[in-house]
Amino acid sequence: MDAFFASVEQAHHPHLAGKPVIVCGDPSRRGVVTAASYEARPFGVAAGMPLQEARRLCPQAEYVEGNPDKYVAVSLQLLDLYQSLSPDVEPFSVDEAFVGLVGRSVTPESAAAAARSLQREIAERFRLPASIGVGPNKLIAKMAAGSRKPRGLTVMDEQAFRNEFWPKEVQKLWGVGPQLATRMRSLGISTVGDLAHAPETVLKEAFGIIGPQLRDAAWGRDDTPLIPFYRGVDAKSMGHEVTLPEDCCDMRFLEGTLLRLSDQVSRRLRIEGYVSRVVAVKLRNHRFETLIRQRALGEFTDDHVLIYRVARGLLEANWKGERVRLLGVCASGLARRKSGVQHALFQRFEREASWRQAIDGIRDRLGEVSLVPAGSLTHRRELSHVPFGVLSSRPTGHRPVDPSP
Amino acid sequence: MELNIEQSDLAFAVGRALGSVSTRSPLPLLSCILLEAEKDGLRVTGTDLDVTTSVLAPCEVKSPGRAAVSARHFHDVARKIPRGPLSVALKDQQCEVRYGRGKGWSRFPTQDPADFPRTPELKAEASLKLDGDALGRLVARSAYAASTEETRPQLNGVLLQGGDGKIAFVSTDGHRLARATHQGTFAGLSKDGVIIPSRALQAVSRGAEDATGPVEIEIAAGKNQAGFAAQAGAYRIQILTRLLEGPYPNYEQVIPRSNPKQLKCRRADLMEAVDIVASHADNVTRQVRFSLRRGRLGVASATELGAGEHQIEASYDADDMEIGYNAGYMLDILRSIPTEEVAFHLNTALSAGVVEPVGALPQPDEELLCLIMPLRLPDAVG
Numbered sequence: 001m002d003a004f005f006a007s008v009e010q011a012h013h014p015h016l017a018g019k020p021v022i023v024c025g026d027p028s029r030r031g032v033v034t035a036a037s038y039e040a041r042p043f044g045v046a047a048g049m050p051l052q053e054a055r056r057l058c059p060q061a062e063y064v065e066g067n068p069d070k071y072v073a074v075s076l077q078l079l080d081l082y083q084s085l086s087p088d089v090e091p092f093s094v095d096e097a098f099v100g101l102v103g104r105s106v107t108p109e110s111a112a113a114a115a116r117s118l119q120r121e122i123a124e125r126f127r128l129p130a131s132i133g134v135g136p137n138k139l140i141a142k143m144a145a146g147s148r149k150p151r152g153l154t155v156m157d158e159q160a161f162r163n164e165f166w167p168k169e170v171q172k173l174w175g176v177g178p179q180l181a182t183r184m185r186s187l188g189i190s191t192v193g194d195l196a197h198a199p200e201t202v203l204k205e206a207f208g209i210i211g212p213q214l215r216d217a218a219w220g221r222d223d224t225p226l227i228p229f230y231r232g233v234d235a236k237s238m239g240h241e242v243t244l245p246e247d248c249c250d251m252r253f254l255e256g257t258l259l260r261l262s263d264q265v266s267r268r269l270r271i272e273g274y275v276s277r278v279v280a281v282k283l284r285n286h287r288f289e290t291l292i293r294q295r296a297l298g299e300f301t302d303d304h305v306l307i308y309r310v311a312r313g314l315l316e317a318n319w320k321g322e323r324v325r326l327l328g329v330c331a332s333g334l335a336r337r338k339s340g341v342q343h344a345l346f347q348r349f350e351r352e353a354s355w356r357q358a359i360d361g362i363r364d365r366l367g368e369v370s371l372v373p374a375g376s377l378t379h380r381r382e383l384s385h386v387p388f389g390v391l392s393s394r395p396t397g398h399r400p401v402d403p404s405p
Numbered sequence: 406m407e408l409n410i411e412q413s414d415l416a417f418a419v420g421r422a423l424g425s426v427s428t429r430s431p432l433p434l435l436s437c438i439l440l441e442a443e444k445d446g447l448r449v450t451g452t453d454l455d456v457t458t459s460v461l462a463p464c465e466v467k468s469p470g471r472a473a474v475s476a477r478h479f480h481d482v483a484r485k486i487p488r489g490p491l492s493v494a495l496k497d498q499q500c501e502v503r504y505g506r507g508k509g510w511s512r513f514p515t516q517d518p519a520d521f522p523r524t525p526e527l528k529a530e531a532s533l534k535l536d537g538d539a540l541g542r543l544v545a546r547s548a549y550a551a552s553t554e555e556t557r558p559q560l561n562g563v564l565l566q567g568g569d570g571k572i573a574f575v576s577t578d579g580h581r582l583a584r585a586t587h588q589g590t591f592a593g594l595s596k597d598g599v600i601i602p603s604r605a606l607q608a609v610s611r612g613a614e615d616a617t618g619p620v621e622i623e624i625a626a627g628k629n630q631a632g633f634a635a636q637a638g639a640y641r642i643q644i645l646t647r648l649l650e651g652p653y654p655n656y657e658q659v660i661p662r663s664n665p666k667q668l669k670c671r672r673a674d675l676m677e678a679v680d681i682v683a684s685h686a687d688n689v690t691r692q693v694r695f696s697l698r699r700g701r702l703g704v705a706s707a708t709e710l711g712a713g714e715h716q717i718e719a720s721y722d723a724d725d726m727e728i729g730y731n732a733g734y735m736l737d738i739l740r741s742i743p744t745e746e747v748a749f750h751l752n753t754a755l756s757a758g759v760v761e762p763v764g765a766l767p768q769p770d771e772e773l774l775c776l777i778m779p780l781r782l783p784d785a786v787g
Binding site: 275297298300301303305306309310313317335336337338340341342343344345346348349 | 430552556579580581582656688690729731757776778779780782
């Protein structure tokens with residue numbers, strides 16, 4: 001999807017159509033740009049940019065507070081639409097998915113025709129712009145989709161892929177990030193073509209097992225399977241972080257924020273059926289220095305009290321009292337929660353587990369903010385703030401969003 | 406500060422004090438140990454503010470004084486330098502160690518000892534003595550069951566309880582419980598008892614191993630402190646700890662008194678069975694299934710990792726029963742029991758089971774009782 005969040009806002013609020021739209025957190029507070037519409041991009045506004053800078057570059061833009069619930073709901077409806085094309089749909093992010101077309105009769109031409117009708121349907125039903133890439137594997141399809149935006153439709157085979165990307169910077173290759181690109185440049189590899197022709201032994205030595213894989217990628221070869229979402233992929237970690245309304249060194253405020261984040265993380269663990277064994281805290285100070293510290297637990301958990309206590313312990317041990325800009329809590333070392341329930345010796349502890357279930361039940365029905373830990377109410381705004389992603393795989397209960405204006 | 410000391414004495418004292426130094430502390434001074442040359446010898450102290458270990462080692466003090474040096478750094482050198490006499494002196498804010506009659510020297514930067522946390526003075530309301538071996542056994546038989554998580558801080562330690570002519574060490578994490586007792590009169594230690602943090606007891610149990618005399622336990626419940634002191638040869642070891650705040654759950658209420666079904670088996674057989682089968686158990690619940698039949702016990706596990714079953718002989722003559730357990734909990738319990746046979750007293754597949762030694766313990770004035778809660782099996786009813 002092109003500028004997904006911004007496009008959804010434009011589709012739902014016709015007065016925003018054709019205007020630069022910037023989706024962010026609370027526009028009255030500081031934060032970062034979550035999404036910028038194509039009208040805002042010529043001004044140099046990009047996702048991830050501090051809001052202050054965006055305001056300087058594009059003061060006339062419409063600043064809209066993001067509504068994650070809405071984007072997730074639209075995203076789920078889009079997935080339903082893709083499934084009318086093929087059962088093999090792999091959601092890749094909230095606004096990207098792979099659709100596998102298989103069968104003897106599929107040709108690049110027929111695939112392109114299917115893509116064109118899909119693009120038209122997205123535009124008509126959802127009023128959203130989408131760019132689609134068609135290729136023999138996930139790598140080429142993904143990079144083809146990114147090569148012409150917005151509203152692009154690009155069909156590539158391996159040869160076309162090489163013609164298109166070999167002259168481009170190596171960082172344009174899917175899987176090569178800024179750090180890897182820097183290391184590659186130090187080896188004299190600056191374009192995708194350079195990578196395709198780099199000796200395999202050199203790549204193996206410099207990058208280990210992924211070296212030769214990246215070289216294959218530079219040739220447009222990719223054999224990673226498409227994993228349909230009905231088969232599911234286990235999550236590796238779940239985290240939430242927040243840029244504080246202002247740099248803060250009040251321990252009580254930080255504790256409250258940690259409690260809220262821990263609650264969000266544990267709630268998501270429970271909704272998605274995971275337990276975690278490692279808790280990490282992310283701490284960024286006013287100088288933008290970032291520190292991540294983690295601790296392994298003796299047992300798996302999805303309890304916000306334990307996650308919070310560990311997170312607070314990590315904060316206490318590592319925070320030197322400087323002003324904090326951003327706080328995050330992340331649970332990793334995840335495992336699927338199993339059916340075996342360990343009973344507790346003391347009735348009181350069993351009851352605590354029942355309370356948690358009851359609270360989850362209320363939040364499932366009435367929303368995340370219907371019931372929150374009192375200690376997490378550090379700021380009056382927080383009551384109306386829905387944690388992003390918490391609804392991502394809720395089995396039922398999301399209200400369909402009417403895409404018509 | 407200037408003194409002469411044997412390398413082995415210095416290394417012992419520093420090594421034990423290091424045990425209480427926190428690995429990662431925001432205060433640089435807390436990664437230090439304090440060296441104090443006093444008229445009785447060299448006192449080496451390490452603390453993380455919760456647990457303090459202090460060792461007094463014999464030495465020849467030329468001039469008294471104090472210095473705080475990096476614990477790990479100093480220990481690393483002290484344990485490596487050759488055996489024999491050495492000198493420790495404070496010169497120009499540096500702590501200098503000379504050894505081997507001029508063979509070598511090491512210097513360490515120091516921190517201001519005045520800022521080192523003061524070891525609080527313990528005003529004991531109760532004091533008792535316990536043989537070092539007995540203390541070590543009591544800790545080994547109980548401390549494993551304490552919780553390691555912060556959810557319920559009062560469970561992160563071992564309850565020391567008096568009354569009824571014995572001392573009891575009790576710990577639980579809410580899923581299993583262990584109570585080890587030792588007979589004797591321990592006046593001053595109440596039935597409510599005090600909760601000693603597990604971390605402190607680790608240090609205590611190490612000290613108890615070294616002890617050549619009885620371990621003196623002093624409790625200042627009002628001040629929320631407890632102290633353990635013992636003579637270990639020429640060394641005097643003292644461990645001071647903050648107590649955990651209670652109340653400790655009323656565990657006696659949950660000990661089943663009349664579980665009708667009894668199973669007895671050889672401890673080594675059962676440990677072998679659980680250990681083998683647990684390799685297939687999933688790493689979240691660690692669930693293994695016990696199948697109780699007349700005259701035998703089957704232990705089994707089946708997950709996507711694989712499956713296995715192991716049968717052992719057992720004396721059991723009640724109705725057939727299926728019950729799930731966490732293999733890790735079960736092995737901890739079996740390891741802590743010193744007798745050849747163990748007995749299970751069970752009721753239902755969802756209620757607490759009692760595990761006990763069969764026959765007297767090697768020390769007849771001691772007793773041991775363990776509780777374990779089952780895991781609900783996927784096919785269980787109720």
